[in-house]
Amino acid sequence: MSANSEKDIPVNIYRPANPFTAKCISNDVLVRPGAVGDTRHVKIDISGGDLRYLEGQSIGVVPPGEDKNGKPNKLRLYSIASTRLGDDLDGKTLSLSVKRLEYQNEAGETIKGVCSNFLTDLKPGEEVKLTGPVGKEMLLPDDPNATIIMIATGTGIAPFRAFLWRMFKEQHPDYQFKGLAWLFFGVPTDTTVLYKPDLEWMAYKHKRHFRYDVAISREQKNANGEKMYIQNRMAEYADELWELLQKPTTHTYMCGLRGMEDGISEFMTKTAAKSDVVWKDFEKQLKKDGRWHVETY
Incomplete structure (x- = not known):
């Protein structure tokens, strides 16, 4: 039985032709002083409509204005960073983790991501048009005793923030997480x-049910004295992770930049080979069983 066979999963309550007009409540800087780049936690008021969502879903954001062909801007999808109850626990908000995209192209011009800059510049009270929600790939299983392995880079932490807040910060009469949640988080x-602060507090308070390992590529070294990437951190627990993957109640989730997939795949291939298993075949079976969830961009 798939994790979500009997769930009421909301999908496309609002469509691009008729988006929901929400309002920004707050826009907080997420990175600390000295960090490169600008990443925000944007909290949005979704009261006054029918919008609802589940942890692991994404929302469409329609930035105002037109593209270079004079057509209205197309929507961009963002993983939702809050639980279904929202950060205020009243079901009336939705939060996003957004990194401002800005880079120099080959001609030396500054290129700005249309939607990421719109969102990171949002001020409280300003409107934002939303569509969705979408996505069934990243939903949590109903089993409160499951093992949940989460692999994130950068703002790919968003759906896992929703998972962890639901597991460890909220009280639910119908869902008390008693399994193991293990987060691997890669950042520069x-x-x-x-x-x-939240992740460290949860790891301290819920030692039996939450493990948290971070890979800081520019500041930590792996066993070979090279940069510490997320797959290097996972390799330190290769045997334990492989054992967990054999359990039918283990779900693995990966979210972040598409580039992370190669490193993880290489690590998994080596790890599986130690047990004479072909990783690609094993991964296929995990996907078929609904236990290997990937959302990269």
């Missing part, structure tokens, strides 16, 4: 560990 510097 310590100042870019998003939601760091």
Whole structure:
């Protein structure tokens, strides 16, 4: 039985032709002083409509204005960073983790991401048009005793923030997490560990049910004295992770930049080979069983 066979999963309550007009409540800087880049926690008021969502879903954001062809801007999808109850626990808000995209192209011009800059510049009270929600790939299983392995880079932490807040910060009569949640989080510097105080507090308070390992590529070295990437951190627990993957109640989730997939795949291939298993085949079976969830961009 799939994790979500009997769930009421909201999908496309609002469509691009008729989006929901929400309002920004707050826009807080997530990175700490000295960090490269600008990443925000944007909280949005979704009261006054029918919008609802589940942890692991994404929302469409329609930035105002037109593209270079004079057509209205297309929507961009963002993983939702809050639980279904929202950060205020009243079901009336939705939060996003957004990094401002800004880079120099080959001609030396500054290119700005249309939607990320719109969101990171949002001020309280300003409107934002939303569509969705979408996505069934990243939903949590109903089993409160499951093992949940989460692999995130950067703002890919968003759906896992929702998972962990539901597991450890909220009280639910119908859902008390008693399994193991294990987060591997890859970032360039310590100042870019998003939601760091919360993650550390949960790891301290819920030692039996939450493990948290961070890979800081520019500040830590792996066993070979090279940069510490997320797959290097996972390799330190290779045997334990492999054992967990054999359990039918273990779900693995990966979210972040698409580039992370190669490193993880290489690590998994080596780890599986130690047990004479072909990783690609094993991964296929995990996907078929609904236990390997990937959302990269």
